[in-house]
Amino acid sequence: MESSHQRTETKYQQVIAELELRLEHGVYQAGDKLPSIRQLSGQMAVSKNTVIRAYQELEASQKIEAHPRSGYIVTLRPCLETQPIQTPGFVDLLSLSRTVLQDSLSPALLPTGSAHPNTSFPAITSLYAEIGRHSRYQTHVPSHYLLPPGDEQLRKQLVAINQWHGITASASDILITHGAQQGISMALQALTQPGDTVIIESPCYFGNLLLLESLGLKVVEIPASLQSGMDLTRLKQALQQWPIAAILINPSFNNPTGSVMPLAARQQLLAMTQGIPIIEDDVFGDLAYAGRPPTLYSMDDSHRVIYCNSLSKTLDSRLRIGWLLAGRYQPQIEKRLLADNMGSLNLMQSAVAEFLKTGKYRAHLGKIRRFYHQNQRRFSQILCAALDSYPWLVGRYHLNLADGGFLCWLTLPEQANSDQIYQLAYQAGISILPGSMFSTLDSYRHCLRLSYAAFEDNPRWHTGIGQLARIIADHLKPASDMNEAKKRIFQ
Known part of the structure; x- marks a missing residue:
């Protein structure tokens, strides 16, 4: 049987893994303030002591710094100033954008790729x-x-x-x-x-x-x-x-x-x-x-x-x-x-x-803010639970949840190809937007933009979110498991 000490150690290591993933993918950058111990404890459903231990380990490795009355800050890296900036270049996204936008118009798709508001008010x-x-x-x-x-x-x-x-x-x-x-x-x-x-x-x-x-x-x-x-x-x-x-x-x-x-x-x-x-x-x-x-x-x-x-x-x-x-x-x-x-x-x-x-407009704004905030909480709970049901995804993704709007940004491991995930999701009747649409470079091919504007807490959405999680999980499985994974996607 696993001891309580081992369980605690596993939890703080999971917190460290999640924070390191956020640092790696730019969720937190040099000088950014990290969530408070109480906030992160609530976000990750772990004890405050677990968060404190994780922060102490990251501080010891000089990835973060403790600032009096300010909490923990991502360590400043002076070498950043010497890194080259992208040379000015022209944009070439028309063909990709046209294809994705035309595909997303299908009424049969679960509309997690749409940035249109909910109009049922x-x-x-x-x-x-x-x-x-x-x-x-x-x-x-x-x-x-x-x-x-x-x-x-x-x-x-x-x-x-x-x-x-x-x-x-x-x-x-x-x-x-x-x-x-x-x-x-x-x-x-x-x-x-x-x-x-x-x-x-x-x-x-x-x-x-x-x-x-x-x-x-x-x-x-x-x-x-x-x-x-x-x-x-x-x-x-x-x-x-x-x-x-x-x-x-x-x-x-x-x-x-x-x-x-x-x-x-x-x-x-x-x-x-x-x-x-x-x-x-x-x-x-x-x-x-x-x-x-x-x-x-x-x-x-x-x-x-x-x-x-x-x-x-x-x-x-x-x-x-x-x-x-x-x-x-x-x-x-x-x-x-x-x-x-x-x-x-x-x-x-x-x-x-x-x-x-x-x-009526101002009252409408108050209503839709509450509605989108509630949708965000429920949508993210269902999606994260679905993703976490695959052991090889736990601690290897980050879902950025803003304090407004109705969009969220899913960062996957670097080897993920969101264009391929988009194609598989489209075939399964799920609309998403691949990260490659949001840059002239190849920087966000491992990311997805999702919308919860039209989310409904019903079996159709639960099933669709679960299927999206399975597509992502199978996509990130080792190559030897991919053939079997593809057979399961549309079952």
Whole structure:
């Protein structure tokens, strides 16, 4: 029989293995604060003494440091500054992205690959009733273009929404766009020329990568910690090495990882990039479960941050309603928006404006935040239990759970090939997104982006999650076991 001492030793070694995996894959980077003893004890369902023993062992191996009143910090590694930064290069992801996106449209798939919000809420029903009323009203109005900057009543409603983020802006400062994607595109076109270099965080939302590809722009990927966002040491190196036309960043609940850049890092980012335009993608910012740092736009006193947001993640992606705060670049972006989009969606903008006037949107935000947080807890419990049912996976993966949004980032052992896992999952009727879609490099082939927006605590989802875990487990088995594993996947 196993003694209690042996069981305790096994547990603290499992904690060490998990933390070392997080360190290896950049979940925690140099200078990051580790979870408190109480937090990690709860996360891993072990005693506080077990966590203390694991931290002591990691401290002895100089991987972490104990700081008075601050807890444990990942050891700073000065050699990081001497590591080479990726040379600027062009993006080439169109063919892969098109294939994956077309596959994910199948209604038969379990939608864990989708980044669309859940629309089964009363507010969405009210919204579409409003759209129906405006549709009938439009038949009595002469046909005309709705010119930029967009519907005046909608812009007035967005003034209040911006204030929730600590952003003071008038209706005249707001440019309505066809989703945040068009806003980012307009900003990039106003700030850059083909061949210019743009800094992005890595991993980066594939839609933004496709924009950069279509505009003929080069990118420098700056690694981002799952805990604190873009690595500012590497950013500083890149700024010293190349002329940078703009920085594109998603600092609040990054897509795909969910990382949030802390307040101090945001302040440092603004201080070290003086004179360089920053495009802030904030589409998931309103889905914070408890709170988040202020937007870069609200912290910027030089008017060089361009703020992009939309209602696509909080209401419905089909609305295609986004907005832009362009700061000092507003004249050229508004001119480009007019040339690119002479006629906006009259019906949708006026209907959404009326819906926002009802006050239902703010109550809806509170409801969906609670809903997604609950989904996250249950989805992660089921997935981790399914993965842990395979002994060779225990302690060898990390599921990053953000404090907002509805996406999570699964990091598997380095030998995993998420493209192959994606293909097997697709054949089994499960939609996922491979990590290779989120980088111009080959850095995240062992990662998967998953969504719990549409999760339901029912047998269909339980079975689907279990099957995904089995696909992953069989994929990571030794080669000698693979033939037998493939036979079992679709049983």
